[in-house]
Amino acid sequence: MVQQHRGEEEKRRRFFINDNVDILREILKRLDGPSLGVAACVCRLWCSLTRNDDSLWEHLCFRHVSSASVRAVVVALGGYKRLYMVCVRPVLSRLGDSERVRKRVWTRHEVQLSLSLFCIDTYERLGTGRLSTDASASSLMFLCNTVNV
Amino acid sequence: QLFSPVRNVPSPQASSYNCNYNYAQGMQGQSLLGCSPPRFSSSQIGAFNSSHKGKGLSPLHRVFNSPNNQYMQHVENLSLPAIEEFLEDYQGYSSSKESSDIASSSECFDLSSQIPPMLDGLTMPNSSRYHDDETSVHGAAAGSRSSQISQESDMYHQMGSMASASLSQALQQERYHEKQQKQQQENLMLPIPIGIEQEQDNGLQLVHLLLACAEAVAKEEYMVARRYLHHLNRVVTPLGDSMQRVAACFTDSLSARLNATLTPKPSKLTPPSPSNSLEVLKIYQIVYQACPYIKFAHFTANQAIFEAFETEDRVHVIDLDILQGYQWPAFMQALAARPSGAPFLRITGVGPTLDGVRETGRCLTELAHSLRIPFEFHAVGEQLEDLKPNMLNRRVGEALAVNAVNRLHRVPGSHLGNLLSMIRDQAPNVVTLVEQEASHNGPYFLGRFLEALHYYSAIFDSLDATFPTESAQRAKVEQYIFAPEIRNIVACEGAARFERHERLEKWRKIMEGKGFKGVALSPNAVTQSKILLGLYSCEGYRLTEDKGCLLLGWQDRAIVAASAWRC
Numbered sequence: 257m258v259q260q261h262r263g264e265e266e267k268r269r270r271f272f273i274n275d276n277v278d279i280l281r282e283i284l285k286r287l288d289g290p291s292l293g294v295a296a297c298v299c300r301l302w303c304s305l306t307r308n309d310d311s312l313w314e315h316l317c318f319r320h321v322s323s324a325s326v327r328a329v330v331v332a333l334g335g336y337k338r339l340y341m342v343c344v345r346p347v348l349s350r351l352g353d354s355e356r357v358r359k360r361v362w363t364r365h366e367v368q369l370s371l372s373l374f375c376i377d378t379y380e381r382l383g384t385g386r387l388s389t390d391a392s393a394s395s396l397m398f399l400c401n402t403v404n405v
Numbered sequence: 406q407l408f409s410p411v412r413n414v415p416s417p418q419a420s421s422y423n424c425n426y427n428y429a430q431g432m433q434g435q436s437l438l439g440c441s442p443p444r445f446s447s448s449q450i451g452a453f454n455s456s457h458k459g460k461g462l463s464p465l466h467r468v469f470n471s472p473n474n475q476y477m478q479h480v481e482n483l484s485l486p487a488i489e490e491f492l493e494d495y496q497g498y499s500s501s502k503e504s505s506d507i508a509s510s511s512e513c514f515d516l517s518s519q520i521p522p523m524l525d526g527l528t529m530p531n532s533s534r535y536h537d538d539e540t541s542v543h544g545a546a547a548g549s550r551s552s553q554i555s556q557e558s559d560m561y562h563q564m565g566s567m568a569s570a571s572l573s574q575a576l577q578q579e580r581y582h583e584k585q586q587k588q589q590q591e592n593l594m595l596p597i598p599i600g601i602e603q604e605q606d607n608g609l610q611l612v613h614l615l616l617a618c619a620e621a622v623a624k625e626e627y628m629v630a631r632r633y634l635h636h637l638n639r640v641v642t643p644l645g646d647s648m649q650r651v652a653a654c655f656t657d658s659l660s661a662r663l664n665a666t667l668t669p670k671p672s673k674l675t676p677p678s679p680s681n682s683l684e685v686l687k688i689y690q691i692v693y694q695a696c697p698y699i700k701f702a703h704f705t706a707n708q709a710i711f712e713a714f715e716t717e718d719r720v721h722v723i724d725l726d727i728l729q730g731y732q733w734p735a736f737m738q739a740l741a742a743r744p745s746g747a748p749f750l751r752i753t754g755v756g757p758t759l760d761g762v763r764e765t766g767r768c769l770t771e772l773a774h775s776l777r778i779p780f781e782f783h784a785v786g787e788q789l790e791d792l793k794p795n796m797l798n799r800r801v802g803e804a805l806a807v808n809a810v811n812r813l814h815r816v817p818g819s820h821l822g823n824l825l826s827m828i829r830d831q832a833p834n835v836v837t838l839v840e841q842e843a844s845h846n847g848p849y850f851l852g853r854f855l856e857a858l859h860y861y862s863a864i865f866d867s868l869d870a871t872f873p874t875e876s877a878q879r880a881k882v883e884q885y886i887f888a889p890e891i892r893n894i895v896a897c898e899g900a901a902r903f904e905r906h907e908r909l910e911k912w913r914k915i916m917e918g919k920g921f922k923g924v925a926l927s928p929n930a931v932t933q934s935k936i937l938l939g940l941y942s943c944e945g946y947r948l949t950e951d952k953g954c955l956l957l958g959w960q961d962r963a964i965v966a967a968s969a970w971r972c
Contacts, residue, residue: 313580326777329741332775350940365932371742372735375772380690383768 277389281305284312289345292316313337317344324365325354333378387390407956417821429500441694459786560810589936608648611640612858617653619854622662634660644879647869651862654888658895664898686729688885691878693731695871698965701934701957702810703732706837708930710806713835717804721748723797723833725789726812727754730765737769737776747778753798759786789813790820795828805833813912814840815903825919829972836921836970838912842956842963845894845906857894861887862907909954909966921970 273280284295284305292313296306296339306312313336318326330339348371362370574610608694617631631912634656641653693699714720720740733752740747752769756762766782773780783795789812807828816824828836847853857960872879893904907915913923931948934955940944949956954968 323742323744325742325744325746327736329776332741332777333738347940348941365936368739368742369704369936370932371738372707375734375738376731379731379768379772382771383729387597 273297277301277305281309281312285315289316289340307337310335310337313340316340317363318370326367326371328372333375339370339374342377343370347373436969468638476858510580528857543823580626607640611648611652613638614640615659615858616855618659619755619851622659622666623849623851623854625658625666627663627667630659630663634663637747641883643893647865648862649856650883651865654861654883654891655858655895657888658892661892661896685897686886689693689728690879692882692886695878695882696867697946698957700937701955702839702967704735704933704937705808705930705955705967706808706839707732707736707739707927708933708971709837709924709926710835711736711808712927712929713924713969714740714748714804717748717834719751719800719803720806721751721753721800721803722806722808723753723755725755725807725809727752727756728755730769732808732810733769734772737773737778737780741776741778747776749779749781751783751798751800751803753783753785755785755787755789757786757788759784762786762790776932789816789824792824792827794830797831799831805831807831807833807836809837810839811841813838814846814905815908817900817903818905820822821915822919825915825921829920832972834971835924836916836972837967838916838970839965839967840912841906841908842908842958842966843906844908844911845904853894860964861891863959864964865957867943867945867964870945909951909956909968912968916968916970923953924969924971926950926955926967926969932957 273283280302284292284302284310287295292306296303308329317339317401318332330336333339337387347366413620428626613636614633618630618637621627621630621633637652637656637659641649641656643653644652645653684749710722722733722736724730737747737750740750750773752766754762754765756765762784766784770780770782783798785792787796813821813824840950841860844856845853845860847856867881868879868882872882890904893902894906897903916923934948934957937946938957945960945962949963954966956963956966958964
């Protein structure tokens with residue numbers, strides 16, 4: 257009897273989150289931006305997940321605007337992770353909202369504007385070879401704190 | 406022929422700053438012409454009055470509203486007597502006509518209290534009555550002119566009591582006194598630049614020197630102008646604060662103008678342009694990235710076009726100056742995100758060189774491809790004056806939009822009418838027009854100079870606030886984008902002057918004269934612009950609306966005006 261209990265306990269203790277990537281993904285999806293960044297530093301599996309799985313980042317951007325057309329546009333322009341890093345995060349900070357607030361409601365105009373800025377950024381990178389500007393040049397730089405050149 | 410627009414009454418703002426630099430436009434015999442006051446809807450007035458205090462005002466504004474110089478409310482008009490004289494030569498200006506219309510603005514009339522022309526006015530009133538800190542410099546120079554000072558004081562008192570009396574009398578008196586002093590004027594030494602630390606006084610001094618010099622140039626008193634330029638060159642520096650930098654640009658332009666008039670053979674006024682066009686592109690990119698002006702222009706125009714294309718399946722946009730095509734990615738994205746799917750999009754880009762336009766077209770095609778938008782690009786490498794209807798490639802069954810951002814002002818007046826008629830004949834659904842909001846096309850040099858000084862002071866001030874201090878990028882922007890504009894406006898005449906900015910009112914008249922009707926920009930455009938401006942870290946940008954058109958400005962000076970038209 258005691259042995260059976262111990263077996264069950266061992267079975268319970270041997271549950272290891274990294275063996276269950278689907279559950280891991282579901283959990284990571286619910287994190288806010290900074291936490292997701294921290295999660296990326298935990299181990300190789302988590303790092304590769306946060307880096308490669310774009311759907312983890314989708315929930316940070318415009319969760320309330322889930323139309324297929326928006327998703328197609330974002331994917332075409334570089335994906336949700338890039339959208340978050342390059343556009344949503346600076347916009348949020350400028351609008352005065354903390355990144356930790358996941359449940360922010362985006363107005364339609366804010367969404368449109370962010371997507372437009374994101375698109376311009378992508379376009380600039382398309383033309384980068386032509387202009388041979390450095391990769392950090394971006395029309396979204398105004399969203400970052402100005403650095404003395 | 407494009408003239409400066411005429412305004413009847415100064416804006417109802419009580420601020421002295423806006424009421425001044427008025428001069429009569431003889432053409433239509435109307436009285437006052439405000440150089441600087443933008444027209445804002447009355448709801449904005451309260452906001453502006455409160456913004457008069459504190460830093461971040463345009464340098465000229467700060468200079469004129471500094472609390473030290475209460476007399477400034479008078480002296481800022483000190484250009485007026487001289488200008489009046491100057492204009493008298495030109496058009497038989499009648500004071501009586503002016504008086505009835507000026508009546509509303511009492512501050513303008515304090516000007517009629519005799520202010521001697523700038524030469525004297527610079528130091529004398531300072532020392533005589535109003536300055537709290539008595540600087541001995543003034544005292545020394547005042548020795549021979551104390552009689553003048555007492556004269557002025559008397560006149561001030563007189564004028565003060567007369568302010569309510571008939572204005573024409575006051576003006577006549579003023580002219581009389583002025584003529585008295587005019588003889589002494591010729592022999593006077595130029596005022597010694599004051600070494601006061603106060604920024605406002607330095608700025609004031611710069612402005613006065615610039616205006617005096619410009620006036621001398623306008624009157625073709627070249628020796629006097631040279632002396633002023635000499636002083637200016639000692640005082641201005643392209644490395645100082647925004648007022649000094651703007652003054653440096655204007656000083657260079659005045660020198661250039663002087664040289665152009667005096668050298669017998671026409672010398673090409675080539676501004677210092679960067680060696681390769683790549684540099685120019687990069688600098689344009691800097692302005693595009695850091696300041697909201699261009700983004701505002703693009704986004705507002707895009708919104709108007711997008712709404713006009715609401716239910717269309719095949720759309721065609723003609724961009725009259727496509728440059729790098731930065732306007733169109735956002736537009737394409739909006740089309741792609743449409744619930745009804747993206748329409749078939751054609752863009753016809755017009756630019757000075759065919760290769761450049763084709764390159765832009767390649768990038769746009771690539772973007773459209775990744776956004777899955779059916780897309781076609783057509784390049785036209787012609788000057789707008791040479792544009793023919795068949796180049797526009799219009800097809801039946803498509804909705805057409807014509808986009809003209811900051812380009813139409815360069816089209817010579819004689820060709821502009823034809824161009825607009827041609828555009829109208831293409832039956833576009835919407836024509837979007839965004840232009841710099843300034844009146845830089847007046848026939849009189851001095852008026853243009855004043856207007857440009859106000860306008861570019863505001864712009865330089867906004868650059869100062871937007872870029873970090875001592876920024877090399879800002880210096881590049883100022884040197885390669887705005888300084889050439891200033892130079893062109895100040896130093897060039899005739900066909901060589903292509904920066905012919907006009908105000909929104911003037912564009913309205915032009916468009917309506919060609920059969921276009923204004924389309925009010927939607928609340929969506931307003932909201933979008935507000936959010937866009939909210940993303941910028943510095944506080945001075947202001948959005949205003951004027952009869953359905955949007956204007957973006959810095960503090961209280963409108964910089965860019967956007968409007969939409971249909972026919």
